[in-house]
Structure formats: structure tokens, C-alpha cells
Amino acid sequence: MLEILQYGFMQNAITAAILASIACGIIGVYVVVKKIVFISGGISHASFGGIGVGYYLGINPLYGLIPFSLLSAVVMGLVSKRAKVAEDTLIGILWSLGMAIGIVFIYLTPGYAPDLLSYLFGNILTVPRSDIYLMLALDVVIIVLVYAFYKEFMALCFDEEFAKVAGINIERLYLLLLCLIALTIVLLIKVVGIILIIALLTMPATLSRHYTNDLRKMMYLAIFFGAVFSVAGLFLSYIFDIPSGATIILVMSTVYILHFVYDGVKPKKAG
Amino acid sequence: MTEVIDLKDIWVSYDDVSVLEAVNLTVEDKDFLAIIGPNGGGKSTLLKVILGLIKPDRGSVKLLGGNPKKTRKYVGYVPQYISSNLEFPINVWEVVLMGRLSHKGPFRSFNEEDKKAAEDALSTVGMLDFRDRQIGELSGGQKQRVFIARSLVTHPRLLILDEPSTGIDSRRQKEFYELLNRLKSEIAILMVTHDISALSVYVDKIACLNKQLHYHNSKEVSPEDLEATYQCPVELIAHGVPHRVLKLH
Numbered sequence: 405m406l407e408i409l410q411y412g413f414m415q416n417a418i419t420a421a422i423l424a425s426i427a428c429g430i431i432g433v434y435v436v437v438k439k440i441v442f443i444s445g446g447i448s449h450a451s452f453g454g455i456g457v458g459y460y461l462g463i464n465p466l467y468g469l470i471p472f473s474l475l476s477a478v479v480m481g482l483v484s485k486r487a488k489v490a491e492d493t494l495i496g497i498l499w500s501l502g503m504a505i506g507i508v509f510i511y512l513t514p515g516y517a518p519d520l521l522s523y524l525f526g527n528i529l530t531v532p533r534s535d536i537y538l539m540l541a542l543d544v545v546i547i548v549l550v551y552a553f554y555k556e557f558m559a560l561c562f563d564e565e566f567a568k569v570a571g572i573n574i575e576r577l578y579l580l581l582l583c584l585i586a587l588t589i590v591l592l593i594k595v596v597g598i599i600l601i602i603a604l605l606t607m608p609a610t611l612s613r614h615y616t617n618d619l620r621k622m623m624y625l626a627i628f629f630g631a632v633f634s635v636a637g638l639f640l641s642y643i644f645d646i647p648s649g650a651t652i653i654l655v656m657s658t659v660y661i662l663h664f665v666y667d668g669v670k671p672k673k674a675g
Numbered sequence: 676m677t678e679v680i681d682l683k684d685i686w687v688s689y690d691d692v693s694v695l696e697a698v699n700l701t702v703e704d705k706d707f708l709a710i711i712g713p714n715g716g717g718k719s720t721l722l723k724v725i726l727g728l729i730k731p732d733r734g735s736v737k738l739l740g741g742n743p744k745k746t747r748k749y750v751g752y753v754p755q756y757i758s759s760n761l762e763f764p765i766n767v768w769e770v771v772l773m774g775r776l777s778h779k780g781p782f783r784s785f786n787e788e789d790k791k792a793a794e795d796a797l798s799t800v801g802m803l804d805f806r807d808r809q810i811g812e813l814s815g816g817q818k819q820r821v822f823i824a825r826s827l828v829t830h831p832r833l834l835i836l837d838e839p840s841t842g843i844d845s846r847r848q849k850e851f852y853e854l855l856n857r858l859k860s861e862i863a864i865l866m867v868t869h870d871i872s873a874l875s876v877y878v879d880k881i882a883c884l885n886k887q888l889h890y891h892n893s894k895e896v897s898p899e900d901l902e903a904t905y906q907c908p909v910e911l912i913a914h915g916v917p918h919r920v921l922k923l924h
């Protein structure tokens with residue numbers, strides 16, 4: 405079985421899975437502890453607009469995705485915090501709006517949109533080298549920013565009012581966090597696709613919460629879980645010739661469910 | 676010496692329901708002022724206005740001589756309701772260190788000086804033995820003490836406490852007031868409280884708040900003030916000289 409490791413596409417796929425797990429582990433922990441799963445789902449789905457725009461302009465859809473997902477993050481962050489309407493309603497509207505924009509642009513694009521399904525459902529086996537470099541660069545950006553603002557993010561997630569009194573511009577910091585989520589979504593899209601991203605973003609982080617009470621260790625563990633599950637899913641999908649993104653999520657969900665069955669009635673700590 | 680707090684003609688309403696009306700208040704350096712008043716009287720709102728967390732409909736707020744958004748980092752604040760996310764993976768030590776955040780910038784991690792300050796603050800509130808404990812695993816009173824430690828860790832010029840003694844047992848309460856008593860020789864303290872023992876023994880000045888603020892820059896509280904504040908007949912008894920105790924029916 406190990407001979408499949410010799411294939412270039414498999415090496416790329418494993419590298420991509422690990423690079424994705426790094427961002428996913430770090431940012432997923434923030435998504436889980438700050439309980440912003442819904443807005444993260446909104447950003448990831450709305451980002452589909454960027455894929456559509458990318459196809460329409462005839463560029464690599466990932467280059468349409470990056471600005472569009474950042475824009476979605478900022479708009480959602482500002483609108484949900486400032487408008488007087490219920491936050492989840494607005495997120496739900498923007499979620500659909502972004503997807504609608506994507507669908508219209510893909511429709512307007514002459515010819516057909518190659519790989520469209522891989523953006524929706526992921527296809528890690530087709531990740532080209534160039535995307536790997538992009539993923540590496542995004543990981544570096546995420547790690548540097550989280551390192552720089554570690555204390556500040558911790559205060560933001562733990563106690564916003566306190567962070568405000570301590571002189572932190574929490575609106576700007578929250579927008580930065582949402583932008584990091586947007587970049588993580590760009591990293592994850594080739595692995596599991598827009599539809600399944602939320603599972604990948606939250607499951608390793610939630611699982612890690614059960615093994616440690618330390619934020620930093622949670623991140624390391626979540627990276628580890630993410631990498632193990634996605635590489636395992638990758639192999640299974642290759643062996644059984646089934647879609648990789650869905651297989652990764654199935655592997656993760658199975659472990660997750662078994663974990664709670666095994667744990668019995670032990671109550672959840674976070675998530 | 677500028678005033679620590681200077682409020683002029685503050686009006687606040689939530690959705691057209693008036694909560695504060697024409698409030699004026701000055702707090703001088705080293706004042707120890709208590710605010711009393713019925714539930715829903717606007718006490719917590721007033722503290723948030725002082726900290727610039729709520730923007731008043733009208734009026735001007737000066738904190739430590741400037742805009743509260745700029746100066747509030749020099750203030751220690753213990754909110755009434757701990758707004759924090761108590762499932763968050765954080766221990767007592769990290770919570771108190773977080774108090775030093777205002778002295779730091781991005782990329783800068785906490786150094787020996789910060790750790791010393793956190794250690795001092797924790798032993799001041801008697802919680803040093805709990806430094807590795809998860810915040811969610813503490814009792815209400817223990818949490819309150821940790822949050823008090825967090826507010827002390829920057830050596831603030833002003834301490835703002837919103838019903839800090841809630842959930843603290845009476846022995847700890849006495850210790851806590853003794854601590855405030857020591858602090859007040861150096862900093863100003865503004866505290867919302869219902870605690871008669873604090874009012875009778877430790878506090879220097881008392882203000883009554885129920886939409887309007889009744890305050891005479893002293894510990895004297897007239898029966899008219901109390902009746903206006905609590906909207907019920909109030910009996911005032913003298914208890915030792917020069918202090919007075921309030922007895923509310």
C-alpha cells in the first residue's frame with residue numbers, strides 16, 4: 405500500500421492535508437472557544453461568491469476567493485456587530501447573498517466551470533504544487549498573526565468587556581480574527597470544500613478541548629487530530645475510490661461519535 | 676490636581692426608557708465613594724458610562740482628566756456580572772496576568788515584572804494557592820476574588836467595583852474591605868454596594884442613585900435623599916461618631 409506514496413499527487417495531497425490541519429487547528433480552536441461557528445459557516449459559504457468571480461475573470465478561483473472571503477468576513481463582522489437587527493438573521497442573509505453572487509457569475513462565465521465540484525466538496529487529490537505554496541504562505545501569515553496577538557485574542561475570546569477596558573480596540577481585533585478565519589477557509593477549501601468546511605474547522609478543536617484545559621495545547625492537539633484524520637481519510641478515499649473530502653469528514657465524525665459513546669454521559673466542556 | 680472622575684449632565688436611556696437623568700458627579704483623588712440605590716436604579720449603567728463602555732445621550736465624561744476610551748486602561752474595573760466565558764480554557768494565573776494586557780503591545784509576552792505583579796495581586800486576595808485552577812471550577816466568591824486581583828494587577832489610579840462583595844463570605848469580606856482601606860491612601864475607589872458594614876465603617880462618601888444622583892460630597896445622606904432614591908419611608912439612625920448607618924425598610 406505504501407507504494408502510493410510515490411505518486412506525486414499523493415505527496416501533494418498529504419502535504420496539503422497537513423498544511424490545512426495547521427491553520428484549521430489554530431483557528432478552529434478560536435472558532436470553538438469563542439462560539440462563532442455560525443458566522444464562520446457564513447463566511448465560508450459566502451466566499452463561494454469569490455469562486456464565481458474568479459471563474460468569470462478567468463483567473464485561478466483561489467485568487468478570487470481570497471479577497472472575497474476577506475471582504476465577507478469584514479462585512480459580516482461589521483454588520484452583525486453594528487446593525488440593530490438580530491446577528492444570526494444578518495449572517496444568514498449574507499451567507500446566501502454570497503452564494504447567489506457565485507452562482508450568477510458562474511452562470512455568466514462562458515463555457516463550463518472546471519473543478520467546480522472540487523470547490524464545493526473538495527478534492528485534495530488534485531491539489532497542484534502552486535496551491536501548496538499558497539497554502540504554505542497562508543499558514544505562515546496565520547501563525548505570525550496569532551503569535552503576535554495571542555494575548556489579545558485570548559482576552560477577546562474570554563472577556564470582551566475586560567479587553568475593551570484594557571484599551572484594546574476589540575472591533576478591529578474581532579475583524580482580524582474573522583479575516584484569519586477567512587484565510588483558513590481558503591486553505592481548507594481544496595481539502596473538504598465549502599460545504600464541509602465547518603466540520604473540519606470545529607471537530608478537531610472540540611475534541612482537543614476534552615484532553616486539555618490549556619489554549620495553546622488545544623491548538624497543538626487540534627492540529628494533530630486534524631492531520632491524522634485527514635491523512636487517514638485520504639488513504640481510505642484512495643483505497644475505496646470515494647470522494648476524499650467526504651471521507652475525511654466521515655472518519656472525523658466516526659472518531660468523534662465513538663469518543664462520546666465511549667465517554668458515556670460525561671458532559672461537554674465547550675462547543 | 677484634576678478630578679479622577681468628572682461627569683456633567685449625563686443622560687442615558689435604553690430604547691427610550693430613561694435610566695440616568697442629569698447626573699453630575701466629581702470624584703477626587705483618594706476619595707472612597709460608595710453608590711447605593713435600588714436594583715435597576717442605574718448604578719451599573721453609571722459605572723459603564725464612566726468607563727466609556729456606554730455612550731450617554733447627553734453630557735460629558737472625563738476620566739482621569741481625559742476621554743475614558745483613552746484613559747480607562749489606568750482604571751481597575753470589577754464588573755457586577757462576570758461577562759466572561761467560563762468554559763474558556765484558562766486558569767486563574769492566566770486570568771490575572773491578562774490584567775497586565777494594557778501595559779503590553781502585540782508580540783510582547785509577559786515578563787518577570789508582570790508575573791511578580793500577578794503573584795502579588797493573587798496573594799493579596801488570598802488566591803495564590805489556586806493559580807493553576809481552571810476559572811470555571813471556582814466558586815462564585817473565589818471567581819470574584821480572582822477578578823478583583825485582575826483589576827489590581829496594573830496598580831490602577833482608580834478602582835471601580837460593582838457590588839464586589841456578592842458571593843464573598845463575611846470573613847473574606849472583612850479582609851477585602853481592609854484591603855480597600857489600605858489602597859485608598861493611594862488611589863480613588865468607587866464602589867457600588869448594598870453592604871451596610873462597608874458603608875458604616877470603611878467608605879468616606881456616599882451617593883444615592885435612582886435615575887437621579889443625590890450626592891453632597893460627604894457621607895451625609897439626608898432622609899429626603901433616601902426617600903427620593905428608594906421611594907419608601909426611610910429611617911436613619913446614628914451609629915457612632917462621626918459615622919452614620921443607613922437603615923432601610
Ligand SMILES: Nc1ncnc2c1ncn2[C@@H]1O[C@H](COP(=O)(O)OP(=O)(O)O)[C@@H](O)[C@H]1O
Nearest residue numbers: 689690694712713714715716717718719720721
Ligand atoms: N443593555 C440594556 N438594554 C436595555 N435596558 C437595560 C440594559 N442594561 C440595563 N438596562 C435597564 O436599565 C436600568 C438600570 O440598570 P442597571 O444600570 O443595571 O441598574 P443597577 O445596576 O442599579 O441595578 C434597568 O431598568 C435595566 O433593566
Ligand SMILES: [Mg+2]
Nearest residue numbers: 718719720755
Ligand atoms: Mg447593577
